Amino acid sequence: MTKYRLAIVAAACLSACTASTQSPPPLSGLPDTGKPALHAVSDARLRELMDSMNTLMFERFMAEPDIDRERRLYTLKIADAASDLGATVDVILSRLPALNLGSDEQTVFRALAGKLRQQAETLQTQAKLNQIDGIQQTLNQTTATCSSCHALFRKLAP
Numbered sequence: 818m819t820k821y822r823l824a825i826v827a828a829a830c831l832s833a834c835t836a837s838t839q840s841p842p843p844l845s846g847l848p849d850t851g852k853p854a855l856h857a858v859s860d861a862r863l864r865e866l867m868d869s870m871n872t873l874m875f876e877r878f879m880a881e882p883d884i885d886r887e888r889r890l891y892t893l894k895i896a897d898a899a900s901d902l903g904a905t906v907d908v909i910l911s912r913l914p915a916l917n918l919g920s921d922e923q924t925v926f927r928a929l930a931g932k933l934r935q936q937a938e939t940l941q942t943q944a945k946l947n948q949i950d951g952i953q954q955t956l957n958q959t960t961a962t963c964s965s966c967h968a969l970f971r972k973l974a975p
Contacts, residue, residue: 889947896944902959903937906930916970929966936962 879887909930918926936959943951 888949892944892947892949892952895952896941899937899941899944903934903941906934906937909933918970922970926966926970929962929969933959933962933966 910927913923913926916922916926936955940952940955940959942948943955
């Protein structure tokens, strides 16, 4: 049974090899020189490569509607991230008892957490309303709030 399968595979390979050595039929409009023209033989591959290069070249240059769609998608991602950030404020506040802070320090910690929550909500609103110009400034303020809190309290975490 194995010799039979081997014979079938060998016959298939042999027929494929002999079929590929036959020259393609001459194309109309090209002189029949008995030698296939390189561009005629490679026509399908050349078209595929040209299409690929065109796609790569012009993919970078999106039309205005495409740019707007991409911008809306990114702002929705920013809104989701801002929502997640706002939700973590409760987690941050839950760490307060473990920090063993004094009364004044707890007030500062709560104020920074409240500020972070407010900035996250502002960022989420700006993103949902596609207010691109305000997002960067709010993001910078949010980063500054995080950095301030880390500088004051991160070293105290157990």
